Each structure stands twice: as C-alpha cells, then as structure tokens.
Amino acid sequence: MTLPHFTPLAASLFSLLAIASLLLTFIMLGSRWLRDYMYAFGLQSWMIAVLSASMGYYAHFPELYLVAVLTALFRGLLLPYLILRILQRLGADRELHVILQPSTALVLGAAGVVFALVVAYHLAAAVGVSSQVVILALTVMLSMKLIGFLMLSVRHEAISHILGLLVLENGIFLGSQILIPGMPLLIELVILFDLLVAVACFGVLARYLMERAGTTSSLQLRKLVG
Amino acid sequence: MTAHDVLLQIGQVAAVLLLSPLVQGFILRYEERVQRARGPSLVQPYRDLWKLFHKELVVPEGASFVHFVAPVVAFTAMLIVPLLIPVLTDYPLPLSDMGDILGGGLILTLGGFFIALAGLDSGSAYGGIGSSRSVMVSILAEPTLILVFVGITLLAKSMLPFVVNHLLANHLAVYWSPAHIFLVCAFFILLLVETDRLPIHSSTHIEVYMIEEARVLEYSGPLLALVKWASMMKQFILYTIFCNVLVMPWLLSTQGTAAGALGAAIAVLGKFALVACAVIVVETAQSRLRFYRYQEPLAASFVLAALAIIANQIR
Numbered sequence: 187m188t189l190p191h192f193t194p195l196a197a198s199l200f201s202l203l204a205i206a207s208l209l210l211t212f213i214m215l216g217s218r219w220l221r222d223y224m225y226a227f228g229l230q231s232w233m234i235a236v237l238s239a240s241m242g243y244y245a246h247f248p249e250l251y252l253v254a255v256l257t258a259l260f261r262g263l264l265l266p267y268l269i270l271r272i273l274q275r276l277g278a279d280r281e282l283h284v285i286l287q288p289s290t291a292l293v294l295g296a297a298g299v300v301f302a303l304v305v306a307y308h309l310a311a312a313v314g315v316s317s318q319v320v321i322l323a324l325t326v327m328l329s330m331k332l333i334g335f336l337m338l339s340v341r342h343e344a345i346s347h348i349l350g351l352l353v354l355e356n357g358i359f360l361g362s363q364i365l366i367p368g369m370p371l372l373i374e375l376v377i378l379f380d381l382l383v384a385v386a387c388f389g390v391l392a393r394y395l396m397e398r399a400g401t402t403s404s405l406q407l408r409k410l411v412g
Numbered sequence: 413m414t415a416h417d418v419l420l421q422i423g424q425v426a427a428v429l430l431l432s433p434l435v436q437g438f439i440l441r442y443e444e445r446v447q448r449a450r451g452p453s454l455v456q457p458y459r460d461l462w463k464l465f466h467k468e469l470v471v472p473e474g475a476s477f478v479h480f481v482a483p484v485v486a487f488t489a490m491l492i493v494p495l496l497i498p499v500l501t502d503y504p505l506p507l508s509d510m511g512d513i514l515g516g517g518l519i520l521t522l523g524g525f526f527i528a529l530a531g532l533d534s535g536s537a538y539g540g541i542g543s544s545r546s547v548m549v550s551i552l553a554e555p556t557l558i559l560v561f562v563g564i565t566l567l568a569k570s571m572l573p574f575v576v577n578h579l580l581a582n583h584l585a586v587y588w589s590p591a592h593i594f595l596v597c598a599f600f601i602l603l604l605v606e607t608d609r610l611p612i613h614s615s616t617h618i619e620v621y622m623i624e625e626a627r628v629l630e631y632s633g634p635l636l637a638l639v640k641w642a643s644m645m646k647q648f649i650l651y652t653i654f655c656n657v658l659v660m661p662w663l664l665s666t667q668g669t670a671a672g673a674l675g676a677a678i679a680v681l682g683k684f685a686l687v688a689c690a691v692i693v694v695e696t697a698q699s700r701l702r703f704y705r706y707q708e709p710l711a712a713s714f715v716l717a718a719l720a721i722i723a724n725q726i727r
Contacts, residue, residue: 198585201726205719208719216711216715288711289711292714293711293715296715299718300722303725303726325726
C-alpha cells in the first residue's frame with residue numbers, strides 16, 4: 187500500500203471525518219423515517235467530500251479537489267434530490283412493518299463495528315501497516331459495508347434498498363479515499379456516474395412496482411402475478 | 413491524613429446533602445418558566461422536605477422491616493458515594509480509596525435496589541408495577557453504564573475518577589477526541605434515564621406511567637422525606653460525575669483551602685445549571701416514549717459507548 191505520511195493534525199482530521207460518517211450511518215440504521223435516512227446520507231456525502239478535499243491538500247493530489255466537488259454535487263445534492271422526488275411521488279414516508287426493531291438493528295450494527303475492528307487489525311497486520319489512520323479507515327469502511335448489507339437485508343421498502351446500496355458504496359468510497367488516495371480520476375468519475383445510473387434505474391423500477399403491484403414493499407412481492 | 417482533609421471530605425458530603433434540593437428546585441422552576449408558567453420557588457424542595465419531616469408516619473398494613481430499612485439504606489448509600497468522587501477537590505481525600513468508579517456505581521445501585529424491594533414489600537399493586545418497571549429500565553440501562561465505565565477506564569487507563577479528571581483537564585487532545593465526545597453523549601442519555609427524566613420517565617409525577625414515584629407511593633412522613641432526599645442526592649451525584657469527571661473537569665479546588673472549596677462549590681452550582689438547562693431543553697422538546705420504545709434511547713447510548721471504545725482503540 188502506498189500511503190503518504192500524515193501529520194498528526196491531518197490524521198486527527200481524517201479520523202474525525204471518518205468517525206462522523208460512521209455515526210451518520212448509525213443514524214440511518216436507527217431512524218424510522220425515510221426522509222431522515224436521506225438527510226443523513228446527504229450529510230455523509232458532504233463529509234466524504236471534505237475528506238477528499240483535505241486528502242488532496244495534505245497528500246498533494248490536486249485532482250482530488252475535482253473529485254471532492256463532484257462528490258458534493260452528485261452525492262450530496264443530486265442523489266438526495268432525486269430520491270426526495272421518488273419519495274414524494276411514491277408517498278412512502280416510513281417503514282410500516284419493520285422486520286427488526288431499530289434498537290436491535292443498532293446493537294447488531296455495533297457488533298458489526300467490533301467485528302470490522304478485529305478484521306481491520308488482522309488485515310493491517312497481514313499487510314504490515316501499523317498506522318492508526320489506516321486501521322481506522324479499514325474499520326469504518328468494513329463496518330459501513332456491513333451496516334449497508336444489514337440495511338439491505340432487514341428493510342423492505344424499495345427506497346431503503348437504494349439507500350442501503352448507497353451507504354455500502356459510500357463506505358467503499360471513503361475507505362478508498364484514505365487508503366489509496368491517488369486513484370486515477372477516470373475511475374472516480376465512473377463510480378459517480380455509475381451511482382447516478384443506479385439511482386435512476388431504481389427510480390424507474392420503483393415507479394413500475396407502484397404501478398403494477400401497488401406497493402414498493404418487497405414483502406408484497408413474494409406472490410406470483412400471472 | 414490530616415484534620416484539614418477530613419474536614420474537606422465532610423464538606424464534600426455536606427455539599428451533596430445540602431445543595432441537592434437546590435438543583436432539583438432549579439430544574440422544576442425553569443422547566444415551568446420555559447413553558448411560560450411562573451413555576452415553584454427555587455427553595456420549594458427544602459420546604460417540602462421540612463414539611464414531610466414534620467408529618468405523621470403512616471405505615472401500611474403488612475409492611476415488614478424492609479419498609480423501614482430501605483429509605484435509610486438508600487439515604488446512607490447516597491452519603492457514601494460523594495466520598496469516592498471529586499465533588500469539591502480534584503485530588504483524593506481520606507477514604508476516597510475505598511472504591512473506584514465501579515464501586516461507586518455499585519453503591520448507587522444498592523440504594524435503588526432497596527427502594528425496589530420496598531415497593532414490592534407492602535404488596536400493593538402500584539408498588540409492584542413501579543418496582544417491575546424500574547427494574548426493567550435498569551436492566552436496559554446497566555449494561556450501557558458498565559460499557560461507559562469500561563470506555564472511561566480504557567481512555568484513562570485507570571478506574572479512579574480523579575485520574576480521569578486530571579487527564580481530561582490537562583490534555584485537550586484527549587478532551588476533544590471522538591472517544592471522549594461519544595462517552596459524554598452516551599452518559600448524557602444515561603443521566604436522563606437515571607434521574608427520572610423524559611423520554612422514559614414522565615414529567616408529571618402522579619399518573620399511570622409513573623415509575624419511580626409508584627415505588628414510593630406507600631411512604632409517608634419522614635420516611636418519604638428520606639426517599640425523596642435520597643433521589644435528589646442521586647441526581648446531584650450523577651451530575652457531579654458527569655460534570656466534574658467527564659464534561660467540565662475544571663474549576664475544582666486544587667489546594668484545598670477554605671476559599672477554594674467554597675469557590676468550587678459555587679462553580680459546581682454553575683456547571684450544574686448548564687447541565688440542568690440541557691436537561692430542561694430535552695424535557696421540553698421530547699415527549700414520553702411508548703413502553704415498547706424504551707430500549708431505543710438506551711440502544712443509542714449503547715452504540716455510542718461501543719463506538720467510543722472502538723474510537724479509543726485506534727486513537
């Protein structure tokens with residue numbers, strides 16, 4: 187892993203941003219209202235944008251500024267706006283029938299974070315890196331992925347599925363920003379537009395579901411419609 | 413151990429004993445003020461205690477010795493805990509090596525345990541409901557409390573509140589670290605739960621949802637005064653741990669002079685007024701949760717404590 191050496195101030199800034207993103211993931215996990223998920227997601231994207239920009243500043247990758255601006259615009263503004271529009275059209279404002287109570291989900295998420303920490307220690311030891319920032323980035327990345335999977339599996343509104351997917355992706359993006367800051371610009375752009383396509387497709391799919399099945403809850407999709 | 417230190421230690425206990433009704437009065441008064449009512453006087457809790465101590469003692473039929481012992485045990489437990497924590501001075505005084513943070517927590521819980529026993533003792537329906545509810549809330553709150561203590565211990569590599577106080581007062585980097593901020597948030601939720609505030613406990617006391625008040629419904633006269641005083645002292649002690657150990661570890665007497673102790677007492681009141689304002693905001697903005705959603709704030713607190721431990725491991 188080619189990792190630049192960070193000053194203590196930079197390291198603490200990265201830690202703070204990463205931990206704040208993790209906290210926002212927990213807010214998404216514990217909230218019942220779909221609108222709150224979306225605001226938390228938007229805020230998280232802004233955190234990651236700030237992380238990109240500060241990484242660009244401290245590690246001297248000028249193209250990261252562009253990535254930061256694009257992240258803030260696309261993930262922080264455009265995606266929440268699109269999802270908000272889908273929400274308004276569907277009229278779904280919260281999960282009606284939860285599979286797991288939010289408190290159980292929170293505790294499961296905490297267990298996921300502990301697991302991610304253990305995995306991160308082993309990974310860092312295997313690669314031979316002992317930097318605290320790397321371990322933190324790995325932990326946050328893995329736990330955001332685990333929580334994203336948890337959200338995908340215990341929620342059943344179509345919108346929650348989109349947001350679970352986005353959280354998962356945010357986690358990977360956050361980890362990549364800290365661990366491999368010098369990724370080619372093209373890859374970052376591809377990821378951004380990929381997400382946009384995913385959300386647009388999901389929007390079309392959700393409207394189709396609403397029209398054909400009369401619901402966007404995946405619980406209702408078990409029976410075959412001939 | 414000098415006579416001076418012994419006097420200071422007695423002063424710590426006396427401060428908790430005498431100032432705790434004032435904190436309660438402050439919260440009650442300004443909660444009403446926020447809602448644009450006039451509110452009771454600041455010294456109303458003192459008057460209530462005085463009135464209750466002069467009332468006749470009525471004992472329910474079928475009450476055993478537990479009924480008489482429980483208030484005394486609860487009151488005594490609350491007199492012991494101030495010996496262990498920094499109320500006025502930021503250095504250990506005589507007998508403060510009796511127990512660490514866990515020991516203090518144990519004695520605090522002992523008082524609550526005896527009150528729960530007393531609720532069950534007389535066999536009345538309300539007392540039983542109150543006791544079972546409060547035990548359920550403490551089943552939910554205790555693991556988080558222990559986890560917060562573990563977090564504090566890992567942060568300071570020590571279980572003594574004085575060491576934590578010195579670490580946080582002298583090292584700003586530790587004070588502003590995510591681990592400490594998460595611990596403060598987790599402890600604030602616990603503080604609301606343990607001092608009978610919303611979102612779990614109802615703000616008006618005599619009603620169907622009451623928890624703490626239902627346990628002591630059978631008490632009257634001087635015993636009721638002891639129980640009420642003990643619960644005010646518990647609130648004062650938890651505020652002390654929150655302020656002097658975690659959030660505002662400054663402005664304590666470092667030399668132990670009389671003027672310093674007096675100044676520390678005034679500073680403690682100022683700090684508690686700040687915390688009380690935060691509590692009043694929560695009590696005004698938050699409605700009481702449904703019974704089946706009690707675990708949500710406590711799960712949030714649990715997650716914050718777990719995150720604090722994680723953040724501390726990779727600090």
